[in-house]
Amino acid sequence: EVQLLESGGALVQPGGSLRLSCAASGFPFSAYAMNWVRQAPGKGLEWVSSIRNDGGRTSYADALKGQFTISRDNSNNTLYLQMNSLRAEDTAVYYCAKERSRGTMADNFDSWGQGALVTVSS
Amino acid sequence: DIQMTQSPSTLSASVGDRVTITCRASQSIGVWLAWYQQKPGKAPNFLIYRASTLESGVPSRFSGSGSGTEFTLTISGLQPDDSAIYYCQHYFGDSATFGQGTRVEIK
Numbered sequence: 001e002v003q004l005l006e007s008g009g010a011l012v013q014p015g016g017s018l019r020l021s022c023a024a025s026g027f028p029f030s031a032y033a034m035n036w037v038r039q040a041p042g043k044g045l046e047w048v049s050s051i052r053n054d055g056g057r058t059s060y061a062d063a064l065k066g067q068f069t070i071s072r073d074n075s076n077n078t079l080y081l082q083m084n085s086l087r088a089e090d091t092a093v094y095y096c097a098k099e100r101s102r103g104t105m106a107d108n109f110d111s112w113g114q115g116a117l118v119t120v121s122s
Numbered sequence: 123d124i125q126m127t128q129s130p131s132t133l134s135a136s137v138g139d140r141v142t143i144t145c146r147a148s149q150s151i152g153v154w155l156a157w158y159q160q161k162p163g164k165a166p167n168f169l170i171y172r173a174s175t176l177e178s179g180v181p182s183r184f185s186g187s188g189s190g191t192e193f194t195l196t197i198s199g200l201q202p203d204d205s206a207i208y209y210c211q212h213y214f215g216d217s218a219t220f221g222q223g224t225r226v227e228i229k
Contacts, residue, residue, distance in 0.1 A: 035218075037166075044207075044209065044220055044221070044222045044223045045158070045160075045166065045209055045211075045220040045223070046220065047211075047217065047218040047219065047220065050216060050217075050218075057216070059216040059217055061217070062123070095165055095166075100168070100171065100177075105216050106213060106216045106217050106218045107156075107171075107213045107218070108156050108168060108171045108213065109158075109166070109168060110168045110177065111168075112165035112166055112167075113165065114165060115165060
């Protein structure tokens with residue numbers, strides 16, 4: 001059974017930084033691209049970032065380029081999202097999501113974690 | 123950038139009804155469209171990909187259709203468990219865009 005467990009969500013002041021982690025199990029982590037999707041309180045889903053299975057290619061939502069960095073550690077089956085210069089509008093639940101098919105990236109997200117809440121406020 | 127617009131924003135229907143949600147793209151996207159269901163306080167659940175292919179394990183009352191700029195998600199025989207928000211998602215070239223969601227309520 002695929003399991004994705006996010007951690008690292010917290011209350012952070014505007015301008016601060018935070019790193020989210022997503023521990024994966026139940027599937028060959030190094031074979032699949034991984035993704036981050038966020039959801040602001042009471043709002044819809046927003047794709048954030050994706051990373052190829054080997055970490056050699058990444059992509060970001062245009063508004064988040066230069067602010068967020070996605071990475072992965074295939075030896076520890078863990079996905080990361082480094083978030084810098086955080087603003088109130090970054091307040092959201094952040095989900096990690098597994099790519100459905102090997103060889104694709106930012107396509108279909110067939111398994112999701114339970115989410116990590118990031119609150120940006122003074 | 124391609125925009126995805128869903129309609130209606132909310133719909134209310136009775137158990138057993140046939141329900142249709144529409145997703146329109148601001149330009150042609152072929153069949154690169156997926157659908158997700160999200161229940162309150164839960165992560166989304168993946169339903170359909172490539173506009174009309176049902177993910178394994180998803181009940182057959184769910185179906186998708188369309189291509190180009192107009193797509194539909196149909197629930198044939200609405201069940202109480204189908205009360206949720208449904209999102210369409212365009213995917214192409216290492217990026218993805220979600221629609222704003224359609225809330226389905228049971229009368």
